[in-house]
Amino acid sequence: MFSLYQCLLWLYPSSHRREYGEEMTAVFSAACAETKKKGALTRSLFWFREIRGLVAGAFEQHVRSLLGSHSWVLLPTRRFTMHSEFRFPKTTAILMTVILAGILLAIEKAQAISASLPHSNPPVGPIQPWHLTFLPPVLLMFAFTYAAGLIGWAILFALKRSGVHRLSEMQGPAGR
Amino acid sequence: MQPLPLTEPVMLIMMSLAGQPRHGYSILKDVEQMSAGRVLLSTGTLYGALRRLLNDGWIERFEEDESPRGRQAYRLTAGGRRNLQTEVNRMKHLTRLASLRVAGKET
Numbered sequence: 001m002f003s004l005y006q007c008l009l010w011l012y013p014s015s016h017r018r019e020y021g022e023e024m025t026a027v028f029s030a031a032c033a034e035t036k037k038k039g040a041l042t043r044s045l046f047w048f049r050e051i052r053g054l055v056a057g058a059f060e061q062h063v064r065s066l067l068g069s070h071s072w073v074l075l076p077t078r079r080f081t082m083h084s085e086f087r088f089p090k091t092t093a094i095l096m097t098v099i100l101a102g103i104l105l106a107i108e109k110a111q112a113i114s115a116s117l118p119h120s121n122p123p124v125g126p127i128q129p130w131h132l133t134f135l136p137p138v139l140l141m142f143a144f145t146y147a148a149g150l151i152g153w154a155i156l157f158a159l160k161r162s163g164v165h166r167l168s169e170m171q172g173p174a175g176r
Numbered sequence: 177m178q179p180l181p182l183t184e185p186v187m188l189i190m191m192s193l194a195g196q197p198r199h200g201y202s203i204l205k206d207v208e209q210m211s212a213g214r215v216l217l218s219t220g221t222l223y224g225a226l227r228r229l230l231n232d233g234w235i236e237r238f239e240e241d242e243s244p245r246g247r248q249a250y251r252l253t254a255g256g257r258r259n260l261q262t263e264v265n266r267m268k269h270l271t272r273l274a275s276l277r278v279a280g281k282e283t
Contacts, residue, residue, distance in 0.1 A: 016227065023248055024219045027200040031219070053218025060224050 001047070002029065008051065011058035013065050096149050103142060182263055185217055186225050190252065190260045193235060197251035200226075226250060234259060 005028055009021050028050065035046045182190070185207070192198060192206040203226075204217055217225075229235045234256030240249045252260065 016223075020223045020227065023200055024223050026247075027204065027222070028219045030201045031204060049216060049218045050220070053220030053222075055220075057218075057220030057224040061227075 001032070005050065005054075008054045008058075011054065013058075013061050015065070016061045092153050093150060096146055100142060100146050107139075181266065184211075185215055185221060186229070187263065188215055189217075189222070189225055189229070190234070190256065190263075193250055193252045194257065194260060197238070197249045199240065199247050199249045203250070229256070 006025060009017055009024065012021070031046070031050075035043050188207040188210055189203055191210060192203050195206075198206065200219070200222060204219075204222060207215055207217055226235065230237060230250075233253055235250050236253050237248050237250055240247045
């Protein structure tokens with residue numbers, strides 16, 4: 001993990017790496033040691049945040065070194081952005097897509113392996129109906145779960161954007 | 177020049193350094209504490225912001241005397257403190273106006 005971080009540091013311009021590389025590694029090392037005491041989810045989120053921060057930071061440094069004072073053309077303007085207290089895991093949709101792709105890939109690979117194996121056994125008799133009906137329901141079930149998850153995510157996202165979760169905060173003082 | 181208004185992470189970094197000089201990890205923890213765990217900076221974000229602030233002359237870097245390995249620390253410059261104060265005043269004005277509008281006392 002530590003070596004992965006050091007590899008990702010190579011994405012930065014050499015000037016930034018020379019000046020801050022060692023310091024960044026030391027800070028990362030301290031932060032990483034702290035997350036080791038926490039759960040797997042916290043560690044995963046920490047890694048996701050670090051990788052995203054490194055990639056975005058490297059891109060920003062390259063743009064700044066290339067464009068100098070005109071870097072605002074490609075980089076967002078500095079504005080005060082308030083972070084909502086409602087924290088929704090935006091990675092859910094990506095994670096679900098990755099899981100679904102993994103399952104589909106595994107099924108496809110299993111079928112390919114099965115097809116490539118020599119048939120040493122005597123020919124199988126007539127195919128039973130359940131052989132034909134087993135795979136489609138499994139795929140259908142995954143597709144259904146995926147769609148349900150996506151719909152749930154979309155509803156929560158829409159609620160978050162509408163600001164409905166702040167209604168209780170507004171109703172509190174108004175009701176008094 | 178770091179244009180105003182500031183992003184929330186940059187504002188929190190400046191606020192962290194306004195209290196006392198700090199090194200990188202200390203800034204990370206202080207920002208997390210100040211925002212009650214809402215703003216979690218990655219090292220990439222932190223050092224990107226620190227570099228911009230250093231280039232703009234808002235903060236300065238120095239070697240900590242008590243540190244055994246010559247650890248680098250950061251502190252606000254006089255100009256940085258002045259700019260932070262300007263931003264705080266701007267926000268005060270904004271929140272006062274927002275409070276009045278929300279309460280319906282000003283149209």
